[in-house]
Amino acid sequence: MTPNNASSSQVHADAPCIVCNRTTVEEFLDLGSTALANKFLSEAELDKPEPKFPLKVGFCHTCGHVQLTEAVPPHAMFQDYLYVSSASDTLKRHLYDLSDVLVQRRKLGADDLVIDIGCNDGTLLSGFARHGVRTLGVDPAENLAALTQDSKIDRHVGFFNSKTAQDIVRRWGRASLITATNTFPHIPGLQDFVEGIKTALASGGAFVIEAHYLVDMLEQGAFDTVYHEHISYWALGPMMRLFQDNGMQVVNAERLPLHHGQLRVTVQRLGESEPDDSVAEILQMERALGIDRFETYVRFAEKTRGIKAAVRQTVTDLVTQGRRVVGYGAPAKGNTLLSFLDLGPSLIPYIADRSALKQGRYTPGAHIPVVSPDRLLKDQPDYVLVLAWNFLEEVMEQQSEYRSRGGQFIVPVPDVKILS
Ligand SMILES: [Zn+2]
Structure with a gap:
């Protein structure tokens, strides 16, 4: 992450919106001061002081993005990580299906490289590996790296950003497909992250995001989706603006039932492909639901x-x-x-x-x-x-x-x- 983001633990209430950079974010929900949601403690740790951080959510009156108003430095959350994708049968099945769908849609073969950002224990990439494509996982969790050590999946241990993207391209080449499932809401430095995507993506390639969907969160009252790792609560509107401002474009959008509701979005460089009807349809549905209103x-x-x-x-x-x-x-x-x-x-x-x-x-x-x-x-x-x-x-x-x-x-x- 950029130094600017890494030191943002003391962001005050009028911090700029992470999508449009304006200081127009207004808080609407205060969940109190809470410990980091994935920091399960050993018995010995129970006696030690446990850091707690404010958990507050705000809405940007300029671009409509919903985000935490105070961020915790990413290295405090992602280097020792206890959540593994393969622990849920439903999630594992979903990730294997996703690899099948994307290999078919993107017509991927043995020469193509797939990069999964936030690859966790490599479940999605093992799905891709079944199809004979080259695979690279990027993830900062050192404890999870051991889980893919013996597999054919390559791994870069670290955060994905514009700088690490250059290192990745030097070592592995450019990717035909980049995926980020349940990772995009974690990213504080969005502009730099998108710069990295443009660096690591081959021309004509696609970036596919799956993230919990703000519409589902609102409809279900799923306030517990809010924890410090989730800096962003994505709707399609603000996501389109982010990519548009940074030389890319959303070309397809789908709603998925997994985790009680996800948004899957396909992004390409501006001008490489025209958005299909799904984008306008979902955007219209969001506006009808009032997702752009405080x-x-x-x-x-x-x-x-x-x-x-x-x-x-x-x-x-x-x-x-x-x-x-x-x-x-x-x-x-x-x-x-x-x-x-x-x-x-x-x-x-x-x-x-x-x-x-x-x-x-x-x-x-x-x-x-x-x-x-x-x-x-x-x-x-x-x-x-x-x-x-x-x-x-x-x-x-x-x-x-x-x-x-x-x-x-x-x-x-x-x-x-x-x-x-
Ligand atoms: Zn904004």
């Missing part, structure tokens, strides 16, 4: 405060009646929810999660221990609060045994409900 976000903030009151009430009532409530799924977003709703180990004694990297650790902020899902069958608690509510079907399927013995599920978002 009032829309004021309503979202009110709904968020309503969810907090309802879920807290449900959980505290059950515990008061002597029921046992535990958590299921320890995604990063769960930590926004636990922190904003002020739920700790006195109400939720543990959280079950399939990720071996998280088991034995404690959630950031709330310090709730994470255990293996086997524990649910040993203990048979009365209720599980589903923190990974966007993978609800998968969770209920995995826990069919717990269910058949009478275990019930509390789904917190978009409206609190109990499923048996």
Whole structure:
């Protein structure tokens, strides 16, 4: 990242918009001061001071971009990373399908290089590798690099920017396709990042982004999508402006159901290809929903405060009646929810999660221990609060045994409900 971005931990409220650079960002939601959502703690770390940062979201009155109003330096978040793509069956299947679709659409062969930015454990690139294309993953997480060591996937450990793009081109050449799935919302230095894309992309090549979609977040009341890693909450409008201002152009846009709603966007250099109808259609839909108006976000903030009151009430009532409530799924977003709703180990004694990297650790902020899902069958608690509510079907399927013995599920978002 550029030095400017790396030192932006103390950005004040009138910091410039990261898309249009104007100081017209107005805050609409304050989720309090929270610990970093992926910093699960070891037992020894529980006694040490844990850094917390303000978590506030604002809307730019000039370009409509929704973003955090105070940023945390990226190196504090991404160098030791516990989220792995392959831990979710749904996500793994999706990434393999994405590789199939893109190989076909872009007619990729053995000479083509595919670069995945924020490649995580290499799941998407292993999908591409099945088709015989050359693959390079870029990711700053040193702990995840070990996971692709023995595979055919090359890896550049570091952040992607205009400078690292030059190093990549010198060593691997230019890419026919660059992908960034669930990475683009993390980028603070957007102009420099796009410069890097133009450097590393072969002429006629495409940059494909998948990111959580602001329209879905608003429709579902998914306030827990907000955590420090997600600097941006993307709609198509501001994204079109970003690329247009930097010599590129959105040529295709699609809505996807994954993670409860994503936007997939294909970008090329200006003039290389004409945008198809999907771009105008999605843009029109966004405007009809009022996504470019501040009032829309004021309503979202009110709904968020309503969810907090309802879920807290449900959980505290059950515990008061002597029921046992535990958590299921320890995604990063769960930590926004636990922190904003002020739920700790006195109400939720543990959280079950399939990720071996998280088991034995404690959630950031709330310090709730994470255990293996086997524990649910040993203990048979009365209720599980589903923190990974966007993978609800998968969770209920995995826990069919717990269910058949009478275990019930509390789904917190978009409206609190109990499923048996
Ligand atoms: Zn702006």
